[in-house]
Amino acid sequence: MESVSAQLEEFETSCRSLGLKVTHQRVEVFRELLMAIDHPAADKLHQRLREKLPMISLDTVYRTLTTLAKYGLINRVETPESLARFEVAQIRHHHLICRSCGEIKDFVCPIIDGVALPDELQTWGKIDNKNMVVYGVCRKCLKKKQH
Amino acid sequence: MESVSAQLEEFETSCRSLGLKVTHQRVEVFRELLMAIDHPAADKLHQRLREKLPMISLDTVYRTLTTLAKYGLINRVETPESLARFEVAQIRHHHLICRSCGEIKDFVCPIIDGVALPDELQTWGKIDNKNMVVYGVCRKCLKKKQH
DNA sequence: CTTGATGCAAATAGTTTGCAGGCTC
DNA sequence: GAGCCTGCAAACTATTTGCATCAAG
Numbered sequence: 001m002e003s004v005s006a007q008l009e010e011f012e013t014s015c016r017s018l019g020l021k022v023t024h025q026r027v028e029v030f031r032e033l034l035m036a037i038d039h040p041a042a043d044k045l046h047q048r049l050r051e052k053l054p055m056i057s058l059d060t061v062y063r064t065l066t067t068l069a070k071y072g073l074i075n076r077v078e079t080p081e082s083l084a085r086f087e088v089a090q091i092r093h094h095h096l097i098c099r100s101c102g103e104i105k106d107f108v109c110p111i112i113d114g115v116a117l118p119d120e121l122q123t124w125g126k127i128d129n130k131n132m133v134v135y136g137v138c139r140k141c142l143k144k145k146q147h
Numbered sequence: 148m149e150s151v152s153a154q155l156e157e158f159e160t161s162c163r164s165l166g167l168k169v170t171h172q173r174v175e176v177f178r179e180l181l182m183a184i185d186h187p188a189a190d191k192l193h194q195r196l197r198e199k200l201p202m203i204s205l206d207t208v209y210r211t212l213t214t215l216a217k218y219g220l221i222n223r224v225e226t227p228e229s230l231a232r233f234e235v236a237q238i239r240h241h242h243l244i245c246r247s248c249g250e251i252k253d254f255v256c257p258i259i260d261g262v263a264l265p266d267e268l269q270t271w272g273k274i275d276n277k278n279m280v281v282y283g284v285c286r287k288c289l290k291k292k293q294h
Numbered sequence: 295c296t297t298g299a300t301g302c303a304a305a306t307a308g309t310t311t312g313c314a315g316g317c318t319c
Numbered sequence: 320g321a322g323c324c325t326g327c328a329a330a331c332t333a334t335t336t337g338c339a340t341c342a343a344g
Contacts, residue, residue, distance in 0.1 A: 019298095020298090020299095021297090021298060021299065023298095023299060023300080025299080025300070026299085055300095055301080056300090056301090057300070057301050057302070059300085059301075059302085059303095060299080060300055060301070063299080063300085064299095067299095082308080082309080
């Protein structure tokens with residue numbers, strides 16, 4: 001596991017080699033996402049960022065997230081609420097999503113990673129990512145429902 | 148593989164047992180989705196439906212899709228464009244999504260279906276669905292890019 | 295200095311909701 | 320006939336975009 005500062009340094013290097021300017025806002029967006037464990041949506045991230053950067057605008061957050069996702073520095077996670085959520089692109093993992101509260105949890109599963117996809121997919125085009133998404137209702141929500 | 152009329156009949160039976168009224172609009176929305184192979188979004192479905200039901204409103208399509216998905220009669224498919232798309236809940240399958248044109252293709256993979264998920268997921272809550280989502284760029288889009 | 299990034303405000307796009315009338319059960 | 324469903328219009332929410340200014344390389 002890399003340290004936060006090492007990851008930030010790597011981020012800046014990546015930006016430079018991609019021709020993206022290393023702005024204060026971009027670094028902070030990335031740092032905030034690096035610290036987050038809850039796959040925040042743009043709006044939530046914006047709220048958190050304003051503590052450090054009171055002037056940062058929501059559309060800059062959107063633009064930054066879109067740009068970073070486009071270059072693969074972060075991942076966009078699809079959710080059932082059609083509300084985009086984000087995470088720093090880390091080790092290969094999959095997602096567990098609660099239909100009730102929307103919580104997204106990561107899990108690793110080397111077996112799934114190792115499964116060979118059907119041959120027909122090879123002729124379809126160029127595959128660059130596979131992700132297992134597991135839906136259900138988390139324990140907290142199951143308890144709430146009993147009332 | 149069931150015939151279309153058999154599936155429609157089953158749909159009506161399901162609605163009744165769920166306490167949902169079998170309206171003309173609902174049946175047509177379901178039928179249209181049954182015939183579709185492209186996982187249409189609400190808007191596209193609405194366009195198609197207007198050929199048969201010129202008066203059907205877009206919000207009825209939305210309401211119907213939401214209701215049917217809630218009861219598991221159809222599935223909502225998440226996409227990278229945060230635009231909800233739908234399909235009739237058929238046999239267990241997975242999705243292949245083109246990042247460029249948004250095409251969604253189904254594929255079956257018994258091996259993936261059979262993989263036991265890590266134990267930690269059992270304690271998380273109640274799991275009701277697992278789906279592999281494979282992202283890439285389809286051949287048609289790869290060709291376009293070469294120009 | 296040049297070009298891309300930001301902040302502001304306004305525009306979009308997808309989706310949801312309140313209400314009155316209509317249709318299923 | 321009772322209550323859910325529909326159509327219409329308006330509201331909302333998430334996200335995008337045009338433009339002038341500003342800052343990184």
